[in-house]
Amino acid sequence: MKLTEMREKTIDELKNAVVDWKKDLFNYRLQHSTNKLENTSLISKTKTLIAQAKTIIKEKENA
Secondary structure (H helix, E strand, O other), X not given: OOHHHHHHOOHHHHXXXXXXXXXXXXXXXXXXXXXXXXXXXXXXXXXXXXXXXXHHHHHHHHO
């Protein structure tokens, strides 16, 4: 998801997306620890998405 798409969403939609990404991150870490994760860059990409979404949530709450 791009930043422009994130900025168009509401705060509730972003919070739900963050919850989903955290679940995905947990699953990626679990797969990585059992050597079943083929694309390890998914972990860092998911962390980045979570951070970007949280930043946009804060911006919208303060505005």
